[in-house]
Every structure is written in C-alpha cells, then in structure tokens.
Amino acid sequence: MQHYFNPMSRAMTTLWMFAELQVEPEQVLVDIQSGETATAEFRPINPMGKIPVLVDDGVVVTEVAAICAYLADKFPEKHLAPELGSPLRGRYYRYLFVPGTTLEPMFTVNSMGISDYPAMSVGFGDMERCLTTIEEMTPAEDWVLGKQFTAADIVFGGTLDFFVQTGGIERPSSKLRAYVRRLKDRLAYQATHDPSWH
Ligand SMILES: N[C@@H](CCC(=O)N[C@@H](CS)C(=O)NCC(=O)O)C(=O)O
Incomplete structure (x- = not known):
C-alpha cells in the first residue's frame, strides 16, 4: 500500500x-x-x-x-468499524460523511467571509445549524459509537480538533473540549501529530 x-x-x-x-x-x-x-x-x-x-x-x-x-x-x-450488518453501521456512516460533505464546506465558506448564500439549497445550511449539529453529535463520554473507538472518531473527531485548533469553532463547549482531549490522549494521535497540537 x-x-x-x-x-x-x-x-x-x-x-x-x-x-x-x-x-x-x-x-x-x-x-x-x-x-x-x-x-x-x-x-x-x-x-x-x-x-x-x-x-x-x-x-x-x-x-x-x-x-x-x-x-x-x-x-x-x-475493530475500528462496527461489523457489517450491524445497525450501528448507520450511525458510523453518518459520522464519517458529515464532516466532508457538510461541515467542511460551511467552515470554508465562513472563513472566506461569505454569508450571501441560499441556506435552503446549499448542503451545509448555515453556521447555526452546523454548530447545533456538532454539539448534538459530540459524545458526552467515550466515543461516537459508545465504548468502541472507530474510524468515525478519527474522521469526525479529527475534524472537530482542526476546527477548534484553527479557531473555526470559537467557543467550544466543555463537552466538545473533553471529547477532543480524549482523542489527543490517544497514543496513536500523539505519535502522528506535532506536539504543539497535543
Ligand atoms: N476532500 C479531500 C480534500 C483533500 C485536500 O484538500 N487536500 C489538500 C491538502 S489538505 C491538498 O492536497 N491540496 C493540494 C492542492 O490542491 O494542490 C479529502 O477529504 O481528502
């Protein structure tokens, strides 16, 4: 590979x-x-x-x-994905897809100062909806699928980590900060990220 x-x-x-x-x-x-x-x-x-x-x-x-x-x-x-056929697979896909298809475009548009867009037809709606969705989807404990850490945490959590680090999310909630902290405490995160991000 x-x-x-x-x-x-x-x-x-x-x-x-x-x-x-x-x-x-x-x-x-x-x-x-x-x-x-x-x-x-x-x-x-x-x-x-x-x-x-x-x-x-x-x-x-x-x-x-x-x-x-x-x-x-x-x-x-x-075990970085729920088993094929498990109902958890639906939740897993949602967390994998929402960052790239919905959140990233919103934060990019916002960082460019663009606010004149049709919220009803663009896929990301508006910032208020994205922030509410992020807050609702952020797990209060453990990982997005519960006890099992999966690739969905890497993709969704990694995106939140980036938004917090770069100021896209200006006032992260304590729940969001704690989730990102749990991600940063992982050895594999620390082995691959610059210490200034830990
Ligand atoms: N949608 C892509 C985005 C990848 C992307 O934007 N990569 C940037 C670096 S973060 C890149 O390769 N830029 C080089 C270029 O556009 O020339 C993904 O999820 O992988």
Missing part, C-alpha cells in the same frame, strides 16, 4: 488512522507547496490533485473518510 501524504495536510488524519491500526504503508511524501500535486506523474493518480491518496494493489482511494473507512474494513481484526 502506498500512502501519498504531507504532514501539513489532511493526510495527518489518514496517518493517524494507520497508527491506530499499527499498519505501516509505504509513505510517499508529496510536496503540495511546490505544486507536486499538479505534476504529470501525480494527476493520473488523483485528477483532483489532492492528498491523501491510498493506492492498494492498484486500487486508488481518495478522500479522507473513504480511506479511513476502507482501511477499517480491510483490517476487521483491529
């Missing part, structure tokens, strides 16, 4: 996923600052010119959430 990554990117989340699995892929460092994602070598791998990318036996997987979900299913013995 090749993992195309850069430490100053969303690929930190997939790096963390590998650390939780205790699996070591071949790491391919992509210099996004110098435009390596736009080269003739990289674009055929991901026409979006984005990292992270996972290549597993010739199969290309892009998107943080898809890579984490793929890896959790590839290594079922690590």
Whole structure:
C-alpha cells in the first residue's frame, strides 16, 4: 500500500488512522507547496490533485473518510468499524460523511467571509445549524459509537480538533473540549501529530 501524504495536510488524519491500526504503508511524501500535486506523474493518480491518496494493489482511494473507512474494513481484526450488518453501521456512516460533505464546506465558506448564500439549497445550511449539529453529535463520554473507538472518531473527531485548533469553532463547549482531549490522549494521535497540537 502506498500512502501519498504531507504532514501539513489532511493526510495527518489518514496517518493517524494507520497508527491506530499499527499498519505501516509505504509513505510517499508529496510536496503540495511546490505544486507536486499538479505534476504529470501525480494527476493520473488523483485528477483532483489532492492528498491523501491510498493506492492498494492498484486500487486508488481518495478522500479522507473513504480511506479511513476502507482501511477499517480491510483490517476487521483491529475493530475500528462496527461489523457489517450491524445497525450501528448507520450511525458510523453518518459520522464519517458529515464532516466532508457538510461541515467542511460551511467552515470554508465562513472563513472566506461569505454569508450571501441560499441556506435552503446549499448542503451545509448555515453556521447555526452546523454548530447545533456538532454539539448534538459530540459524545458526552467515550466515543461516537459508545465504548468502541472507530474510524468515525478519527474522521469526525479529527475534524472537530482542526476546527477548534484553527479557531473555526470559537467557543467550544466543555463537552466538545473533553471529547477532543480524549482523542489527543490517544497514543496513536500523539505519535502522528506535532506536539504543539497535543
Ligand atoms: N476532500 C479531500 C480534500 C483533500 C485536500 O484538500 N487536500 C489538500 C491538502 S489538505 C491538498 O492536497 N491540496 C493540494 C492542492 O490542491 O494542490 C479529502 O477529504 O481528502
């Protein structure tokens, strides 16, 4: 497996996923600052010119959430996903998908100072709804599926960690701060993140 990554990117989340699995892929460092994602070598791998990318036996997987979900299913013995067919799978998917499809676009638009958009038709609605959803979805104890830590915590929790760290969430609740603290206390988080984030 090749993992195309850069430490100053969303690929930190997939790096963390590998650390939780205790699996070591071949790491391919992509210099996004110098435009390596736009080269003739990289674009055929991901026409979006984005990292992270996972290549597993010739199969290309892009998107943080898809890579984490793929890896959790590839290594079922690590128990980073609820079993196939379990009703918990619905909750698991919700936490995997809501960050990239709904929260990230809202926080990006907000950081650009754009407020003139049709809340009814854009997928993210508005900031008030996103913050209420985050608060409702944040677990008061343990992890998003209860006692079992899963890839959904890496994707959803990792996104909240980033929003808090970068000021996107200006006033995180004590419940949210405690959840992020639990994530940061994990050895695999600490092994993959710069100490200034711990
Ligand atoms: N939707 C993608 C976003 C990936 C993304 O935006 N990656 C950025 C780094 S954080 C990137 O590769 N930028 C390089 C570029 O656009 O040239 C995902 O979830 O993986």
